[in-house]
Amino acid sequence: xxxxxxxxxxxxxxxPGFGLTLGFTLVYLSLIVLLPLSAVVFKTLSLSxxxxxxxxxxxxxxxxxxxxxxxxxxAAGINTVFGALLAWSLVRxxxxxxxxxxxxxxxxxxxxxxxxxxxxxxxxxGNGWLGKLLEPLGIKVAFTPxxxxxxxxxxxxxxxxxxxxxxxxxxxLELEEAATCLGAHxxxxxxxxILPALTPALLTGFALAFARAVGEYGxxxxxxxxxxxxxxxxxxxxxxxxxxYDYTGATAIALVMLAASFILLLVINSLQGWSAASSSSTxxxxx
Amino acid sequence: xxxFASSVASGIPSASxxxxxxxxxATREVPWVRxxxxxxxxxxxxxxxxxxLFAVFxxxxxxxxxVYFAAxxxxxxxxxxxxxxxxxxxxxxxxxxxGVSAAWAIAKFEFRGKQFLITLIDLPFSVSPVVAxxxxxxxxxxxxxxxxxxxxxxxxxxxxxxxxxxxTIFVTFPFIARELIxxxxxxxxxxxxAATVLGASGWQTFWRVTLPNVKWGLLYGVILCNARAMGxxxxxxxxxxxxxxxxxxxxxxxxxxxNEYNFAAAFAVASLLALLALITLALKTHVEWRQTAALSPxxxxxxx
Numbered sequence: 353x354x355x356x357x358x359x360x361x362x363x364x365x366x367x368p369g370f371g372l373t374l375g376f377t378l379v380y381l382s383l384i385v386l387l388p389l390s391a392v393v394f395k396t397l398s399l400s401x402x403x404x405x406x407x408x409x410x411x412x413x414x415x416x417x418x419x420x421x422x423x424x425x426x427a428a429g430i431n432t433v434f435g436a437l438l439a440w441s442l443v444r445x446x447x448x449x450x451x452x453x454x455x456x457x458x459x460x461x462x463x464x465x466x467x468x469x470x471x472x473x474x475x476x477x478g479n480g481w482l483g484k485l486l487e488p489l490g491i492k493v494a495f496t497p498x499x500x501x502x503x504x505x506x507x508x509x510x511x512x513x514x515x516x517x518x519x520x521x522x523x524x525l526e527l528e529e530a531a532t533c534l535g536a537h538x539x540x541x542x543x544x545x546i547l548p549a550l551t552p553a554l555l556t557g558f559a560l561a562f563a564r565a566v567g568e569y570g571x572x573x574x575x576x577x578x579x580x581x582x583x584x585x586x587x588x589x590x591x592x593x594x595x596x597y598d599y600t601g602a603t604a605i606a607l608v609m610l611a612a613s614f615i616l617l618l619v620i621n622s623l624q625g626w627s628a629a630s631s632s633s634t635x636x637x638x639x
Numbered sequence: 640x641x642x643f644a645s646s647v648a649s650g651i652p653s654a655s656x657x658x659x660x661x662x663x664x665a666t667r668e669v670p671w672v673r674x675x676x677x678x679x680x681x682x683x684x685x686x687x688x689x690x691x692l693f694a695v696f697x698x699x700x701x702x703x704x705x706v707y708f709a710a711x712x713x714x715x716x717x718x719x720x721x722x723x724x725x726x727x728x729x730x731x732x733x734x735x736x737x738g739v740s741a742a743w744a745i746a747k748f749e750f751r752g753k754q755f756l757i758t759l760i761d762l763p764f765s766v767s768p769v770v771a772x773x774x775x776x777x778x779x780x781x782x783x784x785x786x787x788x789x790x791x792x793x794x795x796x797x798x799x800x801x802x803x804x805x806x807t808i809f810v811t812f813p814f815i816a817r818e819l820i821x822x823x824x825x826x827x828x829x830x831x832x833a834a835t836v837l838g839a840s841g842w843q844t845f846w847r848v849t850l851p852n853v854k855w856g857l858l859y860g861v862i863l864c865n866a867r868a869m870g871x872x873x874x875x876x877x878x879x880x881x882x883x884x885x886x887x888x889x890x891x892x893x894x895x896x897x898n899e900y901n902f903a904a905a906f907a908v909a910s911l912l913a914l915l916a917l918i919t920l921a922l923k924t925h926v927e928w929r930q931t932a933a934l935s936p937x938x939x940x941x942x943x
Contacts, residue, residue, distance in 0.1 A: 359750040366832045367747050368841035374744035377756070380737045384808055385762055388774035391784065395777050434683040441680040444660045445673060453681070455924040459688050462863070462916040462923075464870030465768075466890040467909040470897050471691035474698050474906075481690065506687050525666055532665035541665075567767025570872035570890070574897065587769040587873065594773065594877065599782055606770045613765040620765075621758060 392610055395603040407604040412580055413589055417608075419497055420586040424565035427504035428512075432558045435512025436550070442513070443520045457514070460507045465570025472503055473575045495577025500585060503571040508561030515557035516550060519627070523549055552627035559623055563616040567609065695913045698906035710896075710904035711911065718884045719892035719908075722800065726875075726888060727868040730807040734864055738815030739857070743845070746823035747831065757820065763812040771809045772877025775802055798880030803888060806874040811864045818860030822853050855930035859923060866919040870912060 356371045396404060407413070441447075442454050460468065476483045476493035486493060493499050523546060531541045569587040576583045584592075586609060593602035660666040661673075668676070700707055710716060741760060745753055763771065778784050779796035789796060796802045830852070834844040850857075872890040879886045881895065889912055896905035 359752070361749045361751055365748065366835050367828060367844070368835070369743060369845075370748050370750075373740040374748075374750070377737065377741040377744055380740075381756075381759060384805075384812060386759070388778055388809070389762070389766070391774050391777040392770070434680065437676060437680040438684060441677050444666075445677055446659075446661070447677060447681075451924075453684060455920050456688060456692075457684070458920055458923065459692065459916065462866040462870070462919045463692075464872060464890045464893075464909075464912045464916070466872040466893050467695060467870075467912050467916075468691060470893065470905060470909055471694045471698075471913075474902075475690055475694050481694070502687075506691065509687060525660075525663065529663065529665040538668060563765055567765070567770070569767065569769050569876075574894075587767050590767075590769050590773060591877065594776070599777065599780070602773060603777060606767075606773050609767050609770055613767070617758065617761065617765045 389610070392603055392606050395600065396607045399600060399604060404604050407601050408608050412584070413586070413605060415581045416584045416586045416589045419500060419583065420566055423497060423500045423504055423585075424562050427501055427508050427565050428558045428562035430501075430505050431508045431512045431561045432554055435509055435557060435561075436516050436554060438509075439513045439516040439520055443517060458510050461510050465507065465568070466574070468506055468571040469503065469574035472499070472506060472571065476502060476575065494575055495579075495583065497576075497583050499575035499577065500572050500583060503575050504565040504568060507568055507571055508565050511560035511564060512554070512557035515560065515627075516553045519550060519553040520546075549630070552623060552630050556620065556623040556627050559616060559620045563613065563620065566612060566616070692913060695906060695910050698902060699910035701906075702903040706903050707907045707910075710907035713904075715884050715887065716889075716892060716904075716908055719887045719889045722803065722887065723869050723889045725800070726804050726807040727865055729804050730811050730868045731861060731865050733808055734811055735815050735857075735861060737812070738817075738819050738860060741816045742819035742823045742853075743849075745820050746826075747828045760813050760816050760820075763809055764817075768810060768871065768873025769877060771874040772806050775805050775809075775878050779805075797878050798882065799886060802878035803875050803886060806878045807868050807871055810871050810874050811868045814864035814867065815857065815860035818856050818863075819853060822856040823849070826852055855926050855933060859926045859930070862919055862922050862926065866916065869915060 356374050359374075360370065399407070438457065442450060442457075473494055474480050476486070476499060478484070478487050478494070480494070483494060491498070493502055527545055527549075528541050531545050536544070567587060569585070569591075572585050573588055576585065576588075578584055578588060586605065590602045590605050590609075593599075593605065667673075741756075744750075745757065776783060776797055779789060779802065780786055781790065781797075783797075796805070830848050831844050834848045835841075839847070869888075870890055871888075872894070875888055876891055876894070879888070879891055881887060881891060883895065887895065889908060893905050893909045893912070896902075896908065
């Protein structure tokens with residue numbers, strides 16, 4: 353395929369198959385991902401800007417952004433704290449069942465979101481194991497914005513653990529030993545040696561958990577109660593518009609969400625670059 | 640989305656490095672700090688991950704085994720199972736071919752725009768599942784680009800099986816590519832170039848040199864891709880139309896039963912999916928161990 357081979361920057365190529373594999377990759381990518389995604393942009397272009405603005409800033413939609421982005425930020429924050437703690441425990445401490453805990457951390461990656469959604473609802477509903485304990489205290493979780501938060505914490509946890517864990521494993525013991533020799537207390541070492549080395553990974557984990565939470569649908573809709581203006585997430589607004597056959601309205605909101613995910617994707621890519629660069633500078637494996 | 644993180648974390652797991660952090664005073668916390676941290680971490684783990692898992696199985700068996708099995712062998716559940724298997728059986732092989740082909744082009748060649756291409760491959764992870772479903776409605780739906788042409792020719796894609804398959808392909812699109820690209824990049828192209836210079840054809844090089852080197856990474860990607868393909872809810876829900884016995888996958892069947900207040904049956908079907916998730920985790924962990932073993936210096940020496 354002569355049209356593709358001119359892209360090659362390294363000459364004297366021995367291996368075959370560049371044109372075929374890159375050609376197939378580009379065609380498949382375009383057909384499955386790029387072309388369908390461009391439909392969102394083209395469909396929105398059929399609206400005037402004023403119409404678009406009216407749809408995406410309607411009070412009910414604005415309330416959904418507030419919930420989706422607010423709960424996602426909060427959930428990502430909670431996950432960053434507890435995820436880092438869990439990663440720390442898995443790397444630094446030996447306890448019975450450690451390998452099992454390590455394997456189960458990925459549960460939210462592989463458990464279908466609808467299953468997570470109904471399980472969390474069953475737990476936090478008034479008659480559930482946890483709901484029974486919390487409701488007498490005046491804390492209602494299921495069918496409130498708090499329920500949205502719980503679901504988003506569930507699905508976001510592995511992102512932080514799995515981003516922080518390998519970096520933590522790569523921190524050389526010698527750094528801490530040197531700091532001890534120089535007279536640093538344990539707390540100073542954690543604050544001045546370990547935490548700075550982990551910062552890029554913590555931020556990456558936060559961003560990944562946040563990005564996933566903003567678009568999440570399945571696990572949230574069961575526990576949220578989906579009350580207009582109170583506990584409706586943005587993806588649900590798209591579904592609601594679709595069910596009313598308002599395709600343009602749904603697409604306009606989808607464009608806002610797509611823009612948000614593009615920005616997050618760029619942020620995450622640059623964070624990952626930073627994370628890789630700084631982990632190799634603190635003596636981690638250069639792989 | 641998942642594999643953003645797992646590409647950071649999994650790839651080549653380094654957990655095999657056994658270190659005793661508690662042996663040296665420089666890397667040790669005083670016991671009460673250690674036990675407090677451990678209790679908080681494991682408490683959070685139990686509360687947010689273990690309890691929902693237990694809840695699925697407890698609720699599923701609340702009305703006994705006979706109700707449980709009845710919910711699983713009922714015709715609608717069986718047809719949902721068939722559709723879920725069909726969608727995965729189409730989506731996983733297609734994304735496998737794509738993943739291998741993309742990884743070959745990206746890892747074995749230097750070309751302009753490579754980084755941009757990798758970002759584009761990641762795109763489906765960062766798109767909300769609901770948007771993933773919506774885009775196919777915009778193209779193939781009644782008011783979509785090809786809507787009138789499709790209805791003229793009596794072809795149904797949206798609210799039918801092809802739409803479900805397409806949405807499944809979209810959400811599982813990057814899994815295998817994301818797993819293979821870093822792995823094949825790390826392995827370089829020396830071995831393949833040697834094989835080619837010695838006269839092997841491209842296919843021979845791929846089957847006999849590349850594939851044995853990446854088999855665990857490939858399997859890892861396939862396992863995760865399959866789990867997501869069978870479990871996808873949001874994207875499939877948008878394009879399915881929820882026609883019982885026709886366009887319901889297992890996760891959608893769970894939703895329908897749940898919304899009909901048929902909780903025992905909903906959780907019974909859900910427990911099947913939870914079981915699938917546990918099997919996936921077990922396989923994944925096993926593959927990680929095998930991969931670590933295959934990449935450890937000792938086994939490399941033995942192999943040569």
